[in-house]
Amino acid sequence: MEILDLRHFSSADLRSLLEDEIDVWSKLLCWDYRGSSEMILRYVDAKILPGYAAVERGKIFGYAFFVYEGSKGVIGDLFVTDGTRGHDVNHVEGRLLTHVIETLQQSPGIHRIEAQLLAHDAGAVARPFTDQGFQRHGRLFMALPLSGEVPAATMNSSDVEIRQWSEPDYQSAAGLITNAYRSHVDSQINDQYRTLGGSLRFLNNIVRFPGCGTFDAESSFVAVHKRTRMLAGLILCSSVRQDVGHVTQVCVLPEFRSHGIGETLLERTAANLRKRHFQTLSLTVTEANARAVELYQRLGFSTQRVFDAFVWEG
């Protein structure tokens, strides 16, 4: 087996591997990975996707890629197919990750590396990260079946109204995210939450790019403080499969918490999707974010998978 630069290859070399990956995402996460896969193949053909391929007799059976975001490197994906021609999957994953991590750590100007590997069980590929001094955060992938009625939430705050997300909410939403995640564990995992510019980039990725499903404005809502018209909370939802919604963001400003706003936002999203015959609503949450986990459990979400987020600061 050889580990080679991904930029030596074209989409034709990778297509069958990505088809295996589409199957895995569908089975494990009820997630249609075809949109992401097409985007990856376009970047591969443009020779602009840094990463590595595991190759045996000219055939790719695993890959990992990363992207540069200023002084940060983000590991975008890692996948090794079962049909590895006798190679141990975990060993190949480890070798690919070691190459990616070393490349990023040696890249001039890179001071931070982030990775979230949704399709890998917690601990499964932790070794190459922990050996290199990464911090590890447990994350949960949770899902709520949308069949059956859920009682409407009663918001204990008459000075807040809920309305659908609209494009002009962009700038105030970035401010809300920055304030909601101040000193929060999730801003250790994703440093975009720490600044207004970072939160705008986060929103841009969610709303305008298909990397995390297709943004669904109809099931995304904002909570508005009636008197000041400021945003007190928001929920953003994408469709990750024709009949599966995924909450990409839900947050409420600290001064508006514990009044049922978070719960009401989640219920509005679920009700909208249910009306449109979606089957499931999923989300991810950091295990240490106990308050959010409890809220989701109370609403009927259950944990489907536990995966890891890794962070390195050089």
Ligand SMILES: CC(C)(COP(=O)(O)OP(=O)(O)OC[C@H]1O[C@@H](n2cnc3c(N)ncnc32)[C@H](O)[C@@H]1OP(=O)(O)O)[C@@H](O)C(=O)NCCC(=O)NCCS
């Ligand atoms: C998680 C989060 C969105 C919850 O928002 P919220 O508006 O405070 O949530 P709710 O009020 O609906 O429910 C949470 C609490 O309010 C209580 N509550 C719910 N309805 C209530 C009501 N009508 N009256 C009084 N309290 C109520 C709940 O029992 C719960 O209480 P607890 O925190 O003491 O256990 C919010 O804490 C937040 O923005 N956190 C930071 C960002 C974050 O972690 N986002 C989730 C990432 S996955």
